[in-house]
Amino acid sequence: MxxxxxxxxxxxxxxxxxxxxxxxxxxxxxxxxxxxxxxxxxxxxxxxxxxxxxxxxxxxxxxxxxxxxxxxxxxxYPQPNLFGSDADDLGQIEMHLSQIESDLWFQVRSSWKNGPVLEQRGYQVAPEAKVFSDENVYAYYEKLNDELADKEYLATSRFTIADIILLVSLDFAIHYCKLNPDESLQNLWRWHGFVTARESVGAIT
Ligand SMILES: N[C@@H](CCC(=O)N[C@@H](CS)C(=O)NCC(=O)O)C(=O)O
CATH class of the missing domain: 3.40.30.10 (Glutaredoxin)
Incomplete structure (x- = not known):
């Protein structure tokens, strides 16, 4: 393929x-x-x-x-399973996936679409919308930090699509939108370091 x-x-x-x-x-x-x-x-x-x-x-x-x-x-290619293997597992993964897409990725995209890079490329942007989406992103980082306090992975006890979508969203926010999580959000940073060290992730960054 x-x-x-x-x-x-x-x-x-x-x-x-x-x-x-x-x-x-x-x-x-x-x-x-x-x-x-x-x-x-x-x-x-x-x-x-x-x-x-x-x-x-x-x-x-x-x-x-x-x-x-x-x-x-x-x-x-069902293995390794990334989307859920039974009803509970699938429900947890899907729930987290949906939350990351709507509460983080949607906001990060808004910050990108209304930010300086696209403005410099001549796109019409709404800087006031970026102020709101930036705030929402930072607030969501806090929630994630709490959620990851006693977890290695976001949705279940193993690496899943929810971790992948969070990692990609977070890296885009950090590297392309300058939306860095505060240093004090240690659980979020620990999770980030842990998943970034995976071979599948390291191979393409
Ligand atoms: N909903 C699509 C979005 C795809 C998308 O926006 N891709 C970006 C790159 S990450 C792109 O092709 N941008 C160029 C454009 O929209 O003209 C998906 O989930 O794959």
């Missing part, structure tokens, strides 16, 4: 970590987003929305949306 992405952009990164966790062989096709390769007619045939990641399956089908691709990979 082939994965179309661009460096360590966050959505392709989610898929790359899942591929590495499951030790799946694939070919990486790098696109130059800065130069609009993802909007070229040839790529729009693969994803009419002009976004990455896109997975080209061995059957020649094209899948888009990072989480959908990750679920497809889990169904094809």
């Amino acid at each position: 082939k994965l179309y992405g661009c460096g360590n952009t966050p959505n392709p990164r989610k898929v790359k970590i899942v591929l590495a966790e499951k030790a799946i062989d694939y070919e990486m096709i790098e696109l130059d987003l800065q130069n609009g390769e993802h909007k070229a007619p040839e790529f729009l045939q693969k994803n009419p929305l002009g976004r990455v990641p896109v997975l080209e399956t061995d059957d020649g089908a094209f899948l888009t949306e990072a989480i959908a691709i990750c679920r497809y990979l889990e169904a094809l």
Whole structure:
């Protein structure tokens, strides 16, 4: 299979970590987003929305949306399990995944879309929206820090898709939006160091 992405952009990164966790062989096709390769007619045939990641399956089908691709990979390669193995496990993982997507990633995206980098590139931004989303991100860091007080991993006793989505969201917030968790949030930083040390994560950062 082939994965179309661009460096360590966050959505392709989610898929790359899942591929590495499951030790799946694939070919990486790098696109130059800065130069609009993802909007070229040839790529729009693969994803009419002009976004990455896109997975080209061995059957020649094209899948888009990072989480959908990750679920497809889990169904094809069930081990190691990342999305849940029984009802309780699945419920916990899905709950955390949903919270990270809506309460953290959504806010981080708002800070990015209304921040200085896109403004410098000529996009219309709403700096007042960034003030609110920044505050929400910092408040959520505090909640995460409390939640991780006595846990190694976010959702269950093992590394799951919830950890992957949190890690990618947090790294994007730190490296691209300058939204650093305060040094005092030691549980969050401990978790970050712990999951960053995994081979599947280290291999692509
Ligand atoms: N909902 C999609 C979002 C994909 C997305 O926004 N990808 C970014 C890179 S992380 C992209 O292609 N941006 C270029 C653009 O939107 O033009 C997913 O979950 O995969």
